[in-house]
Structure formats: C-alpha cells, structure tokens
Amino acid sequence: MSRRLIFLCLLTACLYSFAQAAPAVVPGQALVRFAEPTSLAKAQAEFNANEFRVEKVLVKKLDIYLVKFDEKLSVDMAVEMLKGNPKLLWAQADHIASPRLTPNDPSFSTQWDWNQANDRDVDAPEAWDITTGGTNAGGDQIVVAIVDGGCLLTHADLAANIWQNTAEVNGVNGVDDDGNGYVDDKNGWDAFANDGTIPTDNHGTHVSGTVGAVSNNGSMVAGTNWNVRLMEVAASSSQTSVISIGYGYVLDQKTLWWTSGGAQGANVVSTNSSFGVDLAFCTSGTYPVWNDLYNAMGEVGILSACATANANYNVDTQGDVPTSCSSPYMVSVTNTTSSDGKNSSCGYGATTIDLGAPGTSIISTTSNGSTGSLTGTSMSTPHVAGAVALMHAAASVGFYNYYNLYPDSEH
Ligand SMILES: [Ca+2]
Ligand SMILES: [Ca+2]
Ligand SMILES: [Ca+2]
Ligand SMILES: [Ca+2]
Incomplete structure (x- = not known):
C-alpha cells in the first residue's frame, strides 16, 4: 500500500469504518x-x-x-x-441528505492539500462529510498538542480553537491554581522560559492552522479539524532537554485528564512535532529519551506525528531522530507535492518513514495575523496529527469505550 493510500485511509476509509451513527x-x-x-x-x-x-x-x-x-x-x-x-x-x-461539506473559507480553493481538480489531495471534503472534528463519542473535547516554536494565540482564524486550561481558574496570577505543577499554564507551556506565556512564532502558527484553523467561518483558511483545541507547547528547541520538558507537559496533562476523570488536564490525542537530529540513529543507544517519551505518551493514548528530515536521503540507512525511532506510537511523515510525488528535498525510507502527506506550498495561518505558504515536512506532519484528532471525532461509542479502557490499544 502506498503511503498516500495509507494517508487516504487515515482520513476517509478509516473514518467510514469507525462511523456508526445511523443517518438522520x-x-x-x-x-x-x-x-x-x-x-x-x-x-x-x-x-x-x-x-x-x-x-x-x-x-x-x-x-x-x-x-x-x-x-x-x-x-x-x-x-x-x-x-x-x-x-x-x-x-x-x-x-436526510446532507450537502457535501466544503467550508466557506475564502482561501479554501487555494489549499490544494484538501481538495483539487486532479485529486492529488487528501480527500478532506469526503472526510468532512463524516465529521469536522470537535468532540468524541463521549462528548469530550479533543485536543492536539502543537509542540513547536509558539503561536500567535490571538490570530483571528485560530483564537477560538486555542485550548484553554479552565482548571487554571485564576489565569495569570503567579499561582499554580490547578496544582498541576505548572504556574499559569493557561494555553499550554513555554518550555524555553518554563512559564505559561506562549511566544509568537510563524512556524508554529502555520502548523496550528493546518491542524485546526477555525473553519467555515467565512475567513481565511480551513484546517484538518474545523473544531478542535490546540494546546500550544513552545519547545522546538535545538536542545533535547527543552523538547523533553515540552513532551513532559503533554504527558502530564493527559495523565491528569485520566486520573481526574476529565475534570483537569486535557484530552490530548496527538502531538505534532517537526524537529530532530539529522543523520542519527534512534537505535544507537545514544537517544533513549525519544522512544521513552513517545512510548509513555502512547500508553496514555497519544499518537505523535513527527516530521522527517528536510533533506533527500534514505532514513533507513542514514538515520534520523526521531523518525528512525521504533516506538509504535510515533508516526513518521515525509512531504508530498500537489502532483502526488515526494518532494525532492525530504527524507524517505521504506522501513522508517510511515507515510507522506502534503507539505509543499501549503497555505495556512501566519504570525502577522494573515495567511501564507510554507513548504517542508513540518507542513506535512500537521495533516497527520490533525487526522488522528478527526478520527477520534468520527469514532464510534465502541471505540470510545475501548479507548477509555485501553488507551494504549495494546490489548
Ligand atoms: Ca480529492
Ligand atoms: Ca497550572
Ligand atoms: Ca494561575
Ligand atoms: Ca477560516
């Protein structure tokens, strides 16, 4: 099965198999x-x-x-x-026949990744016929953690979908109101400064929009999910130690969500990451923290989508961290173009790279409050992290119950 087919399965066929609601x-x-x-x-x-x-x-x-x-x-x-x-x-x-859902966002027609005449897209309108995201079968709000450089939280096409830690009841007051170990973590965590103030970053703003721009609002762009909550974690550092703090925050919030019965923490189902160490092997024994983090997050029900290197080489033989890591909870992603080929400037590997997703000339939200085009495996990965969230929204009550019993799906 080609990687594109696997991705199509993620977005559409799998949704069909999960969807059980009887038609109205x-x-x-x-x-x-x-x-x-x-x-x-x-x-x-x-x-x-x-x-x-x-x-x-x-x-x-x-x-x-x-x-x-x-x-x-x-x-x-x-x-x-x-x-x-x-x-x-x-x-x-x-x-009741429902209209084939295409959003009214004016830039939708330029977002080739969702839908285009030659069909070299992810068939997003077909997936949106089933769900446009939001909550799971139990009514829980679905959250995606954007582990990146930060985000323009006030962006008009993002603000309504930014995660709010409502348990941090008094907001920014210098006090850890919810006692989760993080002072003033209102929208996520800044692992650089170790505080709750999320810096503005163009890359992270763009990635956030692909996962979950406010969609069908007559403004700017559409995201994979029209309705989702974006937990902003600033941690895309050159230092693994900072990255680890960011992932640790996500792990803590999902664990707390389970232990508090949903009263605290966040129902994070996927993380999105685009950083790593080129030409390095996760299996070398030199990078154990990566697999440990993906496995620990996986055990509480979080899949992590990770971008592979933006260089044209074979990751199977030349290595990349984290996309050569063996954790079953880490999905490694490379970059495809609007003609459905691999972008010539990104990694590949039959064993290590799980799939490709659109990452070339992707239109999304930008840190100047507008929209713009970026290219890279970084732009591919949010399609996958977003698809995981969309699948949680489409999944049946049976899947929901199973996920609550076995969030690691190892049973
Ligand atoms: Ca299509
Ligand atoms: Ca807190
Ligand atoms: Ca506070
Ligand atoms: Ca929009």
Whole structure:
C-alpha cells in the first residue's frame, strides 16, 4: 500500500469504518415504490388510511409515492410494516441528505492539500462529510498538542480553537491554581522560559492552522479539524532537554485528564512535532529519551506525528531522530507535492518513514495575523496529527469505550 493510500485511509476509509451513527430520517414519512402503475387513489386503497396516508406522487414514471404516518410510530417500524405489502417493490425511510461539506473559507480553493481538480489531495471534503472534528463519542473535547516554536494565540482564524486550561481558574496570577505543577499554564507551556506565556512564532502558527484553523467561518483558511483545541507547547528547541520538558507537559496533562476523570488536564490525542537530529540513529543507544517519551505518551493514548528530515536521503540507512525511532506510537511523515510525488528535498525510507502527506506550498495561518505558504515536512506532519484528532471525532461509542479502557490499544 502506498503511503498516500495509507494517508487516504487515515482520513476517509478509516473514518467510514469507525462511523456508526445511523443517518438522520424525517419522522412520520417514508418512500414507497409500487410494482404496477398506479394512481394516488389506487395507491391509497392499498392501505388503512388511519395507519398510512399516501401523501403525494414523487416520481410518476416510477410509481414512487410519499407515505405519511403518525410520528409516534418509529420510521424503522413503519418501513417494516410497509414492506409487508406485496404491491410494493420496496419501502424506505426519507433519509436526510446532507450537502457535501466544503467550508466557506475564502482561501479554501487555494489549499490544494484538501481538495483539487486532479485529486492529488487528501480527500478532506469526503472526510468532512463524516465529521469536522470537535468532540468524541463521549462528548469530550479533543485536543492536539502543537509542540513547536509558539503561536500567535490571538490570530483571528485560530483564537477560538486555542485550548484553554479552565482548571487554571485564576489565569495569570503567579499561582499554580490547578496544582498541576505548572504556574499559569493557561494555553499550554513555554518550555524555553518554563512559564505559561506562549511566544509568537510563524512556524508554529502555520502548523496550528493546518491542524485546526477555525473553519467555515467565512475567513481565511480551513484546517484538518474545523473544531478542535490546540494546546500550544513552545519547545522546538535545538536542545533535547527543552523538547523533553515540552513532551513532559503533554504527558502530564493527559495523565491528569485520566486520573481526574476529565475534570483537569486535557484530552490530548496527538502531538505534532517537526524537529530532530539529522543523520542519527534512534537505535544507537545514544537517544533513549525519544522512544521513552513517545512510548509513555502512547500508553496514555497519544499518537505523535513527527516530521522527517528536510533533506533527500534514505532514513533507513542514514538515520534520523526521531523518525528512525521504533516506538509504535510515533508516526513518521515525509512531504508530498500537489502532483502526488515526494518532494525532492525530504527524507524517505521504506522501513522508517510511515507515510507522506502534503507539505509543499501549503497555505495556512501566519504570525502577522494573515495567511501564507510554507513548504517542508513540518507542513506535512500537521495533516497527520490533525487526522488522528478527526478520527477520534468520527469514532464510534465502541471505540470510545475501548479507548477509555485501553488507551494504549495494546490489548
Ligand atoms: Ca480529492
Ligand atoms: Ca497550572
Ligand atoms: Ca494561575
Ligand atoms: Ca477560516
């Protein structure tokens, strides 16, 4: 299976297999088709008028009629009763058809990664027909941790989707109000300064928009999730120690979310990261902290999407940290173009690199409060971190219950 196919599966097929909600139906009415040519009067004569009233012809040529009944009778039950009439070819519910969802954001048409005429895209509108993100089957808000350089929290196309730590009740007052070990962590954590003030950063703002720009709001761009919460963690440092603090914050918040029954912490389902050490092997014994962090986050139900190197070499044989790491909870991502090829300036590897996602000339939110285009594996990865969140929104009650019992899915 090609990596693009795997990604399409992530965004669409898997969503279909998870989606279990029955389609909505119009109460008190059904469609029927008669086997022989009929009229309204003849059609009505086939039914007890107190039970089923033939309202009108829908398709004369095919003898398809609309039948009405008491709304106290379930549509399923009514359809079963109608099917018992031998004069009918079939009976069915009057299902509610929803429009194929495309957002009204003006830059949507320039965001080739979601949808384009030649179909070298991720089929986002098809996924959005199933869910546009937000909450899981249990009603819990879904959160993605953006581990990056920071973010313009006030960006008009992001602000409503920025995660708020409501347990840090008094906000910025120099006090750790929720006692989670982090003073004033209102929207995430700044691992550089070890405080709750998130710096502004163009890269992190762009990545945040791809995961979850406020979408279908008539403004700027659309994100993978139209509704999600973006936990901003500034930690994309050259120092592994700073990166570790950032991941540690995410791990703490998800652990607290479980132990407090959702009263504190955050329901983080994925992290997005684009930093690393080129030409290094995770298996060397020199980089143990990476696998330990991805495994620990995985055990509490977090998948981590990580960008591979922005250089054209084979990661299998030449190495990259973290994308050569073996943690099953780390998804390594390379960069594809609008013609569905690998960008010529990014890493590859049949064993180490899990998939490719659009990362070339990607339009998203920028730190000047506007939008702009960037290229790199950094732009690919948020499509994957975002897709994980979208899958949580699409997943069934059964998946939700399983996830609550076994967030590491190792059972
Ligand atoms: Ca498409
Ligand atoms: Ca706190
Ligand atoms: Ca505080
Ligand atoms: Ca928008």
